[in-house]
Amino acid sequence: MRAATPSRGIGAAEVILGLSVGILVVVVAVPVLIIFFNAFWVNGQFNLADTLKALREPDTYRALLNSLFIASGVTVMSTIIGTFFAWLVTRTDLPFKPAMRVLFLVPFMLPSFIGALAWKMLLSPRAGYINRFLMDVVGLDGPVFDIYTFTGIMAVETMYLFPFVFIQVCGALERMDPTLEESARISGASLFTITRKITIPLVRPSILSGALLIMLYSMAHFGTVAVLGIEAGIFNIPTLIYEKIHQSAGSFNSIRTGTVLATVLVITAALIMFIQNKVLSRGRYQIIAGKSFRPVETKLRALRMPMLVFCIAYIGFTIVLPTVTIFMVGGLKTYGLPFTAENLTLANYRYILFDWKMTRDAIWNSVTLGLAAALITMFAGVMISYVIVKMKVRGKGLLEFLGMLPFSVPGSVIALGVMLAWSGKFGINIYNTVWIILVAYIARYMAFSLKANSAALEQVHDSLVEAARASGAGMGQALRDIVLPLVRPGMFAAFFLIFLPALRELTVSVLLYGPTTRKIGVAIYTLNEDGETVYSAALAGIALLIIVTAQTLIGRFTRARTMT
């Protein structure tokens, strides 16, 4: 059914359209385009030579190679772990499956750079607690594991990224029509053959979808490589951009190099998305089930308990251990002291929360920026989604494209673009203020808001509005009484989808922060850089508490307000 054309004609519809285009162009298009311009235009002239020169610098292509190498390693390991756990939780008789399913999603809640911090404290070659313990107590000669390596970086990223694959594969396995496997059974195939020839190929699209998400994320990720890589001279593109700009305090040349690097990153990201589209369009099968018979279950027999122990140990190792470490180190009087009662105190926490202006501001900035970004993006998203989904106007495709653009543009690139665009170029200078970070967040997260709101709006069939019109309601009343209540869940979803990531993110704010506009992530990171490990850990602990509390409250809130 087609959307009802508003009887107002020129007026409200055109205004909304204009506003939507305006917002997206200013907030999203300008920063991205300016990157490209800056990379290829020098002094008003198209200059490819300089660009190529910057590309050929050893730093640059090594960073690109590192990015690809790390991302690939992380993707492969995450895919294996994620698929394995997904299979365990949906297709075997593992005990406590519902609980395990939730437990495997916990790594999502831990920002990976905080995890990196914890692992640095545990496994740095000289001072890491595990290494020290094994050297002192067990008498090993050298560190059993040096975290400042490619392997270390990949391992840490994998720990906190595998849920991407896990969720996708779990969903696919659970929704899959069980008769697809039953027909293989009745044809004479053993369970092993079925898994190999039928089940895995059918969930391959989901596996790939999760894997490519991880690839994209890892390539654009700042935190883990920054914490663990800089010591060993391992740079990926986001960290290299940061390093160049930070070291030169924002010199023209460094920004240019930054934009070239950013361009490389965007092109690589676009290529990855293109490949994902190609692969998925080929392999998308309709395998959703109708009837409710349960799928085949493999009996683990003797392995049942060992597998359970393994899963719990994995969670314990990757979640509990780092979290405990963070809190314990945060309670130390001085870093390096052994963990005895007299060396532990709550003083650091008190200091950070109440006394130190820098950290208090950081917490405050994070929360307010998160709320502001989420609110603004939520409302803008509803309006723009309405235009895209419901209105019959020309130029909708452009809106859709602009809205989804930031999805594939890495955080560093948006930060850089925003920096270039709004540091005086167009008469607006908000550099070093909170506003620039806010603008960057709106650009970054608009795509999430559009997705959530579009999904909700698409559920509101035109006939629901038409039924209201036929009942006697004018267009505005129909929007108020029918559309708005039904879209509210989508708006809330958008809000939460943005608030939490905005609260804890580092990649964007690390490039845009000024002396008074630090966020929690930046503060944790800079404290660590400056060697204030204990304070860094304490702040990280507080950040974790805030995140977990926020997540739990949100979970309860959405569950209470769930309407079908």
Added chain:
Amino acid sequence: MSYVRLVNVTKRFGAVTAVDHLNIEIERGECFSMLGPSGCGKTTTLRMVAGFEDLDDGEIHVGERLLSSRARTFYLPPEKRGFGMVFQAFAVWPHLSVYENVAFPLRVRKLGATEIDRRTREALDHTGLLSVAKKSPEDLSGGGKQRVALARALAINPDVMLLDEPLSSLDPHLREEMRFEIKDLQRQFGFSIIYVTHDQAEAMALSDRILVMNLGVVQQVDTPLNVYQNPANRFVFGFIGLSSFLDVSIHGDAVRVRGEGGEPAVQIIAPAALKAAGRAVLASRPSEIDFVAEGGVRGVVKRCAYLGEVIDYRIDVGGQEVRVQKNRRAPGPSEREACGLVFVRPHWYSHDS
């Protein structure tokens, strides 16, 4: 001895008995349908025969082989039972070509390459799929996918085919065509069919014998014609074809319509067995009721709908509604007219059946 034997087969889900001491005997080459409303236990029974569910009591035999037995704690898994099975949603694998779908059961049995090719081609030929062997099943229509499922089940030349509502996802035109194809294949290959459906017209048209089931209990097992002509109880009568029911009270020889008054209908004689109860249900097919101007069971035409080939009447008889259908060439009374009904072939059931 019958070929497929279910002896006292029982299945419970928690407190609910889905299948209650079922006894079935199916001959070689017979097309046997299990018919009933959803939740009656027919699909559960089929799944027990296939081996996807284990039984809580009883035994299942095919030929000389024992498949499941609770008493002897024996259970043969589905992959060892050698049935051909066709599922409702086709369950055709989208990532394999039509050829590979059909060849799958042969490959699993590790037959030689030439043998696999020969038998796959034969199955494809019989279902008219040779021309699309290389295609993906996703490119085929619903009917095409169903043929792939059939070919795959036929490839191993099974003795027994299990069909679980195979035609209900197809549109009506195609359903009839596929029904004939299945029957033709059965004639050619000579396998037995156990067919599960909730569509009684389909079961009637296809089967040698029908089992009507409700709430896990067998209601009647007989040829389609007999099930239609002589339904064992009120449920079967109501489930097969259109029906009209009339609650009557019996006083000696007088049969009276229950409800608002109602004159005794002198032409209807109740069977002796029900006279003692004083109450009964008179059941009739709407097409087996005639109109008379005088006499008969008196009523008033409540609604009269012209449906094209037939005219559908709702007659108010003493507050109850009787449905009558007449061919358009033999029209009856108009709306609000009084009329009399004669039941050509009444069936009698006790009032609490």
Added chain:
Amino acid sequence: MARVELQKIRKSYGDSTVLRDLSLTVNDGECFTLLGPSGCGKTVLLRLIAGFEKPDAGVIRIGERVVSDAAASVSAAPNERDLGVVFQDYAVWPHMTVFDNIAYPLKLAKVADTALRARVMETVGQVNLRGLEDRMPSQLSGGQQQRVALARALVAKPSLLLLDEPLCNLDAGLREEMRFEIKEIQKNLGITIFYVTHDQEIALAISDRMAIMDEQGIIRQIGAPDEIFEQPADEFVFRFMGVANFLTVHRQPGGGWVTGGGQRFPWEPDGDASAWLAGFRPSDVRLGRNGEGLRCRVKRASFLGAMMDYLIEVDGAQFRTQIETHAALAQGLMFGESDACTATFHSVHWFKAGEIPEGSR
């Protein structure tokens, strides 16, 4: 209670003209069905009457009022047309209870609380939803949601009720029940109904009058159900209304008509052509074992319960017919495959040869 008048309605989308010069009148208190294949434009017409879209040309009158006049740029908004609409997907608002759904039109009309409550409960009773007023739509079955939609459309006592294929998502048994109920309500309230569907069974069952529309949006015939079925205006209507059988018949040089195989055909068309198509329904055929009529052979025989269904072959052509099982048993007409039989016809419609492919169903 209103009469609906459509005059020379035209509607195009881009390059394709869906409706051209369409004129139609629905009488006051009548149940009128617009019947046609999917995509023919019948839903478009309903939406024009409702006001969700505007015609490019033509006038629409509901009762005394002109609600749409393209030439004069008059177009009343849907909420000003005093009608009820029931949509194909019910369009019941998922975030409101059954009561609130039904009450909405009255709330908009600012009806006082007590009157509102009374009226809503009355309508709830009319559609047999008593006891479910406080449920949410997600807790209702398809049939119940359909009744909510119907109640909502009726509660404000509109003069016209528009129904857009409301029953196609229900299963066969429920469909029969619901179409019966719609007819009952219409009779009781005397409301004018404009019903759109592709299902000829429903159309035949509920209509006082119906119009058949073809794929081009042209109306082929308007009339009462039995008129349409017994006296189809052309071959499109004949084919659309049910199973249609055809036999080609040729003029013999000496007079009389024969089938393709040379058998004498007892009916005579009226016209000059040398070949005609005889069209007939399954119930127009009378089968026999051996006697008068065309010599045929049974190609397929299916027992369908109440009916025996036969596919009969005669001189290379095929047709379908059915006999009530008890009649077949009584008269010895239970044929099996390949049995020989004879066929005579109660009546036949004539169509020009070449218009319809030979032997089509």
